[in-house]
Amino acid sequence: MQLVSRFPVLIAGWALVAIFLAGSSLVSAAEPATEEAVTFSIPDVWPWAYEDDAGELRGSLIDVANRLSAKTGIPVIPRLRPLRRAIVELRKGTVNFSILFQNPELDIEAINVSSVTQVNLLLAAMAESDYPLTLGALKGKRVAYIRGTYLGEIFEQDTDVVKVPVSAISQAVELLSLGRISAILASDHNIYRTLSSQNLGRDLLRYHEHVPGQKGVLYMSRASSRPEVARKFSAAIDQMEADGELYRIFYSNAASTYKHDTLLSAQ
Incomplete structure (x- = not known):
C-alpha cells in the first residue's frame, strides 16, 4: 500500500520538473544571444582618433567604430595605438579590426572588409x-x-x-x-x-x-578573424554611406569638437 501511495507523488514530481525544464528552454530561446565583443586597434592620429582632456576617446574613426557597434548590436572595444603598433596588432591578431589607409601589403596580410571613406x-x-x-x-x-x-x-x-x-x-x-x-x-x-x-x-x-x-578601409585580422561580424559591419557601412552618415562623420562635424594645442606649442 505504501508503494502504491507514493507512485502518484513521484509522477507529479517528475511532471513538475519537466514543466520547469520546458519553461527554461522557452525563455532561453526567446532571449537573444549576447554578442561577443570585438577589438579595434585605432591609430592615434589627430583628428582621426585621439584622447581628449577628460580621457575620452574622440575622432572620426572612434565615431565610426561606435556607430558600427550601435547599428549591429556588437560590442566594440576601441584601443588607441600609435599607427605602427596598430598595424602590427592587426597583422598578429592581437585585435580583430582596424581602420587604415588602403595598402597593397595590408590587402594581402589582412582582410579588406569595406571602404569607410575616401580622401585626397x-x-x-x-x-x-x-x-x-x-x-x-x-x-x-x-x-x-x-x-x-x-x-x-x-x-x-x-x-x-x-x-x-x-x-x-x-x-x-x-x-x-x-x-x-x-x-x-x-x-x-x-x-x-x-x-x-x-x-x-x-x-x-x-x-x-x-x-x-585614397581609401580608408576597415581591415579584419586574418589571425583573429570574425567573418560573421565582418558581414554585419559591411552591411552597416553600406547603410551609413547611403544615409550620408559617413560623410557627416568625416567632413561635417563641427571643428570646435577637435580643438587642441599644437605639439610644439604644448612642449
Missing part, C-alpha cells in the same frame, strides 16, 4: 611660395608626413625627397611656417581640420593633389 592626399606649402608642388620638383627638399602612414606607392618608393616624420599635421604646419620644411603630404581631411582647429584659413597654404580618392 595633398602636397601643401606656404601660400607665398612659388616652387612646383610635385615630388619630382621637391627633390632634395624636406617633406613632412604622419609617421608610419601609407601615402601611395610613389611616395613610398621615392628616395629623392627628404622625408620628415611627424606625429601631427599641426606640428608640420608649424615647421612649414618656420621654414624648416618645404611641404606637407597628408590627407585633405587632416590638413583642413588642423587649420580649422587653429582658426587658420585654408588660404594660408597652397595645394596640389598628389593622390585622389
Whole structure:
C-alpha cells in the first residue's frame, strides 16, 4: 500500500520538473544571444582618433567604430595605438579590426572588409611660395608626413625627397611656417581640420593633389578573424554611406569638437 501511495507523488514530481525544464528552454530561446565583443586597434592620429582632456576617446574613426557597434548590436572595444603598433596588432591578431589607409601589403596580410571613406592626399606649402608642388620638383627638399602612414606607392618608393616624420599635421604646419620644411603630404581631411582647429584659413597654404580618392578601409585580422561580424559591419557601412552618415562623420562635424594645442606649442 505504501508503494502504491507514493507512485502518484513521484509522477507529479517528475511532471513538475519537466514543466520547469520546458519553461527554461522557452525563455532561453526567446532571449537573444549576447554578442561577443570585438577589438579595434585605432591609430592615434589627430583628428582621426585621439584622447581628449577628460580621457575620452574622440575622432572620426572612434565615431565610426561606435556607430558600427550601435547599428549591429556588437560590442566594440576601441584601443588607441600609435599607427605602427596598430598595424602590427592587426597583422598578429592581437585585435580583430582596424581602420587604415588602403595598402597593397595590408590587402594581402589582412582582410579588406569595406571602404569607410575616401580622401585626397595633398602636397601643401606656404601660400607665398612659388616652387612646383610635385615630388619630382621637391627633390632634395624636406617633406613632412604622419609617421608610419601609407601615402601611395610613389611616395613610398621615392628616395629623392627628404622625408620628415611627424606625429601631427599641426606640428608640420608649424615647421612649414618656420621654414624648416618645404611641404606637407597628408590627407585633405587632416590638413583642413588642423587649420580649422587653429582658426587658420585654408588660404594660408597652397595645394596640389598628389593622390585622389585614397581609401580608408576597415581591415579584419586574418589571425583573429570574425567573418560573421565582418558581414554585419559591411552591411552597416553600406547603410551609413547611403544615409550620408559617413560623410557627416568625416567632413561635417563641427571643428570646435577637435580643438587642441599644437605639439610644439604644448612642449
